[in-house]
Amino acid sequence: MASVRHFQVTFDCEEPERVALFWCAVLGYAVPPPPPGFEAWADFDRTLPPESQGSMFACEDPAGLGPRLFFQRVPENKVVKNRVHLDVRVGGGLVGDERLQTLEAECAxxxxxxxxxxRLLPADGINESCIVMQDVEGNEFCLD
Known part of the structure; x- marks a missing residue:
């Protein structure tokens, strides 16, 4: 049986570059280099048919450990809660006030x-506290 070693997380969105750059800043990810022969992604984008320009963008973990994130423009707006979301792990191993302070600093x-x-989901005796958030287009994620 084959095992999956790499995967990509794909976001449907309205403005792929804007959402990708937000996630670059959140996760410390970087925009990959443009295809050979192009100085910048904007140069490559201009070679696409007008209806495809600005329709996709990506970012990658510079260390190569995390998944590639791909952002694709879709015609419909987001209307319901995500069925899948990212947990941004900033409070690993921390509990109580120390965890809350770390989560609040990252939230700011x-x-x-x-x-x-x-909203804040407070510790409940089973799970530690986390903060539910939304990205620049309303996609939910958690600070955990």
Missing amino acids: RLVALGAVRV
């Missing part, structure tokens, strides 16, 4: 980038 940084804080 992400709000400055355009994220929206939705």
Whole structure:
């Protein structure tokens, strides 16, 4: 039986480059180099048919450990809660006030980038606290 070693997470969105650059800032990801023969992605994008220009963007973990994120333009707006979301792990191993302070500091940084804080899910004796947030297009994610 074959095992999957690499995968990509794909976001449907309205403005692929804007959402990708947000996630680059959140995760420390980088935009991959443009295809050979192009100085910048904008140069490559101009070679596409007009209806395809600006329709996709990607970012990658510079260390090569995390999945590639791909962003594709879709015609419809987001209308319901995500069925899959990212957990941004910033509080690993921390509990109580130390964990909350770490989550709140990262939440403030992400709000400055355009994220929206939705709610705090307090520790409940089984799970530690986390903060539910939305990215620049309303996709839910958790600070965990």
